[in-house]
Amino acid sequence: MDGTPRPPASPAQALTAMDHLIAAHLIGQQEMARRLGLTVTDLTCFGFVLQAGPDLLTAGDLAALAQVTTGAVTGILNRLERAGYVTRRPDPTDRRRVRVAAVPAAVSRVEAAYGGHYERLMTLFADYTPAELATITDWFTRATALAHESRAELSTEESG
Template sequence: MNHLIATHLVGQQEIAQQAGLNVTDLTCFGFVIEAGEDLLTAGDLAARAQVTTGAVTGILNRLERAGYITRRPDPADRRRVRVAAEPTALARIEEVYAPYYARMNDLFADYSADEIAVLHDWLSRASTLAAQYLEEHCRPNA
């Protein structure tokens, strides 16, 4: 497990470099992509990335300058902004990840539906456990 995590960390660093970003900014852009049309606020992003609201401001400034995101006023509260992925940046990141995801899909093809259900369950539960641990032990001062 440690080798898998380490390999993914190194991979994220390489992909971030290809994208002209640092790993934290790439990770935050990933959260923006994951949110889709349910646009995140800066506070949402800070919580997901486990960074302070001050740090997320710098992250958003860098992502906006690099053409990855735009900030939109929150229709329910004009004091807040929501973060949207720029379509061209989304396409660039998808292009970088596409070969990796194709290989992952090939790997999943080796498993039965029941086995994939177990893998999905384990990965979901492990992700929840990791998020809970981070929340309990690594939460920054906001």
Template structure:
């Protein structure tokens, strides 16, 4: 469809489409987690560990990112270690702290499960011009920040129940 006109859509239609995508994403994450021998919380924590890159997360930082107690993180890390996705490492700056390190060889197992979806998205992106993809990337970046702000408000109790 590159270069072709696109159907008009209202913000309400776009929000409805986003809601459907989020709902499917939740279902998909649960299915992917199950395929990998994890639960959705463990898979989310694994994503946080990988996102940390060269700056491994401490168990406390992972607990904060996942909005879990440190006790719950202990269970998550135990499961990730048993499944071969991550391991604990003493923090060289403070041996009392534990850092959580992703197992590089496990990434291939995760990528293999996600790859068919990413291939479909690649085909979908091929229908859009570079300028349109730039708008999408900008929107997703800004929408993620709006989501982070909303999550913080919910956690603080700034929103009605």
């Protein structure tokens, strides 16, 4: 914690800062995907597989998370499998479904690629108290829920 007092900020300033973060993140994701030989959508889907951990996702789960059709997720999984990022395993409870598992070597590659960025973020987090981190975490969680709501509204408007 650096103890530096932070000046008050308005909601407009916070939105501007958020927009800058999102833009930097999108550009960074494009570059990261390129370096890893993937598309941004493929990298995003691999991220969902990683987040699921040992609770392997089905192709349908992945389609829902990525907001793509099951046909599109088949293409994504084909590319990820060819590139050595995932394997498909039979679902033990339903022979018609497959589960998606991350390949350990690919996990190591991605962790190494993101390592420096996450180290810098951990250093940044050290500037904040646990209470401030709780506020930051709450804000990100609630803003993510709002982003999902906005996306759902756009989908409803488009289909309506």
